[in-house]
Amino acid sequence: MTDAPTLPNSLRSGPDDRGHFGQFGGRYVAETLMPLILDLERHYRAAQADPAFKAEFDDLLKNYVGRPSPLWLAQRLTDHLGGAKIYLKREDLNHTGAHKINNCIGQILLAKRMGKTKIIAETGAGQHGVATATVAALFGLPCTIFMGAVDVARQQPNVFRMKLLGAEVVAVESGAKTLKDAMNEALRHWVANVHDTFYIIGTVAGPHPYPQLVRDFQSVIGDEARAQILEAEGRLPDMLIAPVGGGSNAIGLFHPFLDDTDVEIVGVEAAGEGLDGKHAASLAGGKPGILHGNKTYLLQDEDGQITEAHSISAGLDYPGIGPEHSWLHDIGRVRYEPVTDAEALASFQKLTKLEGIIPALESAHAIAAAERIAPTLDKDKIIIVNCSGRGDKDIATVADALEVKL
């Protein structure tokens, strides 16, 4: 959780007491869930004020997750691009291989505090499912992961990982059988089991207070990056770049810098086959609407029916985005740029060859944006790119895209 104080006119003070970031966010849930959401908010407020909660969170991040994650100067990538100096925030080196675990640690501590005895979560590619199953194993709680049947079929290694960790994996057959449908099914299960079940949402979306608490748990990324760059360079960076699906790794990096107006911030949306074709760029190609408990930019038709998202990166394959990102987009504090499947695929290979770091396809989207931007900046400029996860999970997808038979 972040320590930096927020000022009255700070961009870091949101959401308001009704869970809104400007017009976005809120608590659009069925009445059955509403009392639980309010209860969760009360417990979260108490946890925030409890030094013991923070101490346990920090201890687990340090000794179980392996934090702080390094801030790596990517010298060969920098030299290759010939512009701004590029640092990578190495979330890929966390236990379970991505930033997702930070949030799962925080939420399972909340579950324990609330006396909940069962854990559920949704997952797309399986990264959040693996992270949730991991903390459930650590705390000895039974865990059910909802995963679209299509994703189950194409992410078998992660399905097996979750099962090894003791989780039950439910293949969701409704709708398009991907992440959005997994989230619907997790909400359906939760509504029938609210008395003993805690829902660990994997990104900065869902009803308030989820977007806030997930952001707070992920802000360790930006807090560390800030201290690390000050130590390495003696100053703040000129730019931050992070990939945005729901947007938890991005908000985690961005949030501690929102009030530093000299730091330019770029979020990278998945443009899939291009904005004219199938994509997952909710800000570039969507409009505000209500889904999964919050108001935010969504891919939808003129009647408000949700349309299918597409990205080569399963972690970005979602037709919405966290409400705080929608707000940061509307007020212009963060610039959101699209990167296509093809660009991400090229950057995946480039980073692997130049730095010996295989990035997640999600992270490769941010690398691609850095490749586009860095050469246009002077060599004394500094960019921090969030390497949000490692790419081992994507090897089969990449091989397939490159028409390599494994």
Next chain:
Amino acid sequence: MTRFTTAFAKPHPALVAFITAGDGNTAANLDALVAGGADVIELGMPFTDPMADGPAIQQANLRSLAKGTTTADIFDIAAAFRSRHPETPLVLMGYANPMTIRGGDWFAAECAKAGVDGVICVDVPAEEDPELGPALRAAGVDLIRLATPTTDTARLPAVLNGAGGFLYYVSVAGITGQQQAAQASIDEAVARLKAATNLPVAVGFGVRTPDQAAQIAKVADGVVVGSAFIDIIAEHGDAAAPHVEAFTRSLADAIHGAKEIAA
């Protein structure tokens, strides 16, 4: 007198029947509901992501959308229903996004124009009332609120504030069409709700048979049945109307006579 007050002033409890717009021959099925004795009709607005619904209504939503049902089609269905059936209250039930995408004011005006009496929006709780509530009330359309087993006494006044038409008691913490609540818990909940509001209280979720409906009708002002109708439409497709009418009649007989048997 609104159509709701007339419907709930009848000397017997009300059958509130739900079907999904655009699933099967909706106009014929609506007529069958009225002919069979339904007192209030809920017309579901299909949505791609019906989070509060079980498999039966999920599939009905998808079948309807696959046939290309639009919001304009739903208002056409509603307006045509109103011209054929001037007295039966009609409720649109659905999710926030299709209802608010063109703004709450637009939706409320269309409801009023089509002769829709009330709206149930599953994912706009009292806390998000500004999204739809003020616009509906200004247009003279009742916003029907949901109370659930998790709605405690402290919270109930907030749920009732701004509520109209009737109060819909969701008798199980869960999704539509699944398990039925224990009768004792329904009796207790209805008594608690009726002590807190003058609105009629209708009970739904998991009610599938005339026997279940009759038990609930002994204490409630209305009984909501949805998934069981959807199953009939799923089975018989465009030829479902006679089956819908027969099932409606069996439910209506059970519900309308429930209090006489009790007395």
